[in-house]
Amino acid sequence: MGEFMTETQQSPLSAVEGPRPDQGPAPVGRHGPPDGQEAAVILERARASVDPELRRAVESLPASTRRIALYHFGWQHADGTPAAGNPGKAIRPALVLAAAGALGGHRTTAVRAAAAVELVHNFTLLHDDVMDRDATRRHRPTAWAVFGDADAVLAGDSLQALAHRLLADDPHPASSAAAARLASCVVELCAGQHADTVMERRGPDDITLDEVLAMAEAKTGALLGCACALGALYAGADEAEVEALDAFGREAGLAFQFIDDVIGIWGDPTRTGKPAGADLMARKKSLPVVAALTADTQAAAELTELYRLPYRDGDLERTILAVERAGGRDWAQTQAADRMARALDHLSCAVPDPEAAGGLLSLAEYVTRRSE
Amino acid sequence: MGEFMTETQQSPLSAVEGPRPDQGPAPVGRHGPPDGQEAAVILERARASVDPELRRAVESLPASTRRIALYHFGWQHADGTPAAGNPGKAIRPALVLAAAGALGGHRTTAVRAAAAVELVHNFTLLHDDVMDRDATRRHRPTAWAVFGDADAVLAGDSLQALAHRLLADDPHPASSAAAARLASCVVELCAGQHADTVMERRGPDDITLDEVLAMAEAKTGALLGCACALGALYAGADEAEVEALDAFGREAGLAFQFIDDVIGIWGDPTRTGKPAGADLMARKKSLPVVAALTADTQAAAELTELYRLPYRDGDLERTILAVERAGGRDWAQTQAADRMARALDHLSCAVPDPEAAGGLLSLAEYVTRRSE
Numbered sequence: 001m002g003e004f005m006t007e008t009q010q011s012p013l014s015a016v017e018g019p020r021p022d023q024g025p026a027p028v029g030r031h032g033p034p035d036g037q038e039a040a041v042i043l044e045r046a047r048a049s050v051d052p053e054l055r056r057a058v059e060s061l062p063a064s065t066r067r068i069a070l071y072h073f074g075w076q077h078a079d080g081t082p083a084a085g086n087p088g089k090a091i092r093p094a095l096v097l098a099a100a101g102a103l104g105g106h107r108t109t110a111v112r113a114a115a116a117v118e119l120v121h122n123f124t125l126l127h128d129d130v131m132d133r134d135a136t137r138r139h140r141p142t143a144w145a146v147f148g149d150a151d152a153v154l155a156g157d158s159l160q161a162l163a164h165r166l167l168a169d170d171p172h173p174a175s176s177a178a179a180a181r182l183a184s185c186v187v188e189l190c191a192g193q194h195a196d197t198v199m200e201r202r203g204p205d206d207i208t209l210d211e212v213l214a215m216a217e218a219k220t221g222a223l224l225g226c227a228c229a230l231g232a233l234y235a236g237a238d239e240a241e242v243e244a245l246d247a248f249g250r251e252a253g254l255a256f257q258f259i260d261d262v263i264g265i266w267g268d269p270t271r272t273g274k275p276a277g278a279d280l281m282a283r284k285k286s287l288p289v290v291a292a293l294t295a296d297t298q299a300a301a302e303l304t305e306l307y308r309l310p311y312r313d314g315d316l317e318r319t320i321l322a323v324e325r326a327g328g329r330d331w332a333q334t335q336a337a338d339r340m341a342r343a344l345d346h347l348s349c350a351v352p353d354p355e356a357a358g359g360l361l362s363l364a365e366y367v368t369r370r371s372e
Numbered sequence: 373m374g375e376f377m378t379e380t381q382q383s384p385l386s387a388v389e390g391p392r393p394d395q396g397p398a399p400v401g402r403h404g405p406p407d408g409q410e411a412a413v414i415l416e417r418a419r420a421s422v423d424p425e426l427r428r429a430v431e432s433l434p435a436s437t438r439r440i441a442l443y444h445f446g447w448q449h450a451d452g453t454p455a456a457g458n459p460g461k462a463i464r465p466a467l468v469l470a471a472a473g474a475l476g477g478h479r480t481t482a483v484r485a486a487a488a489v490e491l492v493h494n495f496t497l498l499h500d501d502v503m504d505r506d507a508t509r510r511h512r513p514t515a516w517a518v519f520g521d522a523d524a525v526l527a528g529d530s531l532q533a534l535a536h537r538l539l540a541d542d543p544h545p546a547s548s549a550a551a552a553r554l555a556s557c558v559v560e561l562c563a564g565q566h567a568d569t570v571m572e573r574r575g576p577d578d579i580t581l582d583e584v585l586a587m588a589e590a591k592t593g594a595l596l597g598c599a600c601a602l603g604a605l606y607a608g609a610d611e612a613e614v615e616a617l618d619a620f621g622r623e624a625g626l627a628f629q630f631i632d633d634v635i636g637i638w639g640d641p642t643r644t645g646k647p648a649g650a651d652l653m654a655r656k657k658s659l660p661v662v663a664a665l666t667a668d669t670q671a672a673a674e675l676t677e678l679y680r681l682p683y684r685d686g687d688l689e690r691t692i693l694a695v696e697r698a699g700g701r702d703w704a705q706t707q708a709a710d711r712m713a714r715a716l717d718h719l720s721c722a723v724p725d726p727e728a729a730g731g732l733l734s735l736a737e738y739v740t741r742r743s744e
Contacts, residue, residue, distance in 0.1 A: 062590075064563050064570070153502070153503065154503075157495075157532065158562045164536040164551060164555045165551075165552050165556060167540075168539075176547070183540060187534065188434070190529050191433075194522075
């Protein structure tokens, strides 16, 4: 999935030049408009809470793998000199801490769990970048591009181990249950990445909508759900609450993925910071594209023909139009709204008090408003 | 490190055509000669105890990554049809169970820990084979050679996660301490593999003996030490006993590596199953080779010149002779004996009763008697 990064925030309304998708039922009892300011504060606080724990874990690595991890987190340049650090927007740690708070726990008790989730996220980024041959991450060359594949894989392996060590060392009574849940999440993330690599190799008429939805849930939804579930566990929540928080995070994660994919095609490149239609040119099988490919229309057939061949100059407008005409854009926007509504349902089950749920609501709104 | 595999057992005396290295002080109070029969029984029992737990963990994976793991463990052919299974000799699980028994624990309580160690071992094999481009493992094509790099990396990632989940789910009071220790061991294994990949790229006059010793300890000693330490933890041992067992396993692991490297050069190819001098032809920087390269003799200089260039037909005899003349063989054999003596010292500190220590002694002898 994309990173929740440093790009300028924009609402789907401005990013997507079309009718604003129905965002589902408006969260009840919110104070003031959901303008992202509250989320920004929550994210900043989460980053400030988690960074020392994260940094301590990474500093504990032996020199050889530490160097790669410090580079990946933006704390060092490739030559080993200190850098300002740009480890992303801390959305997952923020979800852990907000979930703990929403269920009556104290956020500080869940800081190690939040750091563990962030370590797992970064382990998957290191490995996924190797497999996907992505050369840029957080506006810098990826770790494999600087240090080579082996070093990036070993740094990722080490971060996974550090995540589990943080929880194993945590005396909190929920730490074992959290560790088991995080380990299961890693298994799911790997299956999601596997599905992604397999689908990349397949032809455009050889992918089902169910497959791409399952992939998006495993790759994107699983860790956001796990983050919320871990926060609930650390607050001493019961099983039903933990599962509801997991479902909330999963659905919010899927809503994010739909919006992210829509913005990737119809977003304003001057605001997203990515060249217009880069994903289409790379023939990526994003959610709106697969929805369009699997529609039984003339536009779907045209899109399939276009996707059979590598991108050629001048194809972009036709490709965008085919996805739109085959219904890919409308479907993705409807799905995003639907997933967001489901997320809010799950949240209100576990946390009926809108005041208590406020932080999680802000974060869910944030991830579906962001641009890439 | 090499696998403790299905090759015919042979003593260093028969494998290494030279004076038998001094094996250090003979273990006291042993019943009958250390002929490997006792170890074979212990290994077989460990395999039988751990396999159901291991198989259950692997079967819990999603279909996509499960297929790769089942192939790696030899439980499936590449096409997904069932296979007899050949997951190696179970030396690490056997060490966990034997250590638990030696310190008064019941071996059955440590079965999950033993399976976790075996999962970590197999995760590193999957990843190391990708990095080292090793095409064969346990007499079959490696997972990356069959399924590709991405699949092998993802299967390895999943096995690491399964290892941590086994311990997180284990209600035994030592499971958290064991999980923290296993996670730290993974960090060390990664650093060892990193050192290995770095040294492979360096020239023959750019490697120190300290480096190659540290690499061997991290890559080979760490997990054998961790296996013994986990067994001790599960037996409720105190910190000093746990550390002594870790040191025992580490030193035995290093002794193994010295013998393994000696056999790799001077072993009988008809018994080792590997072509004579394959490691030398590949210009591998094994322990005897680095000892020879860093000796300040004429033979060392000749070896350095030979190692600067890729192998050419006819070089093998000269290379073997240069390693031997520069003292690489004698040094490695002395080191193996020395490490074994240290291992036994550590063991007798923690387990003074030779009867109780018998299983661990048999396993230590086994790993330093094996052939590759």
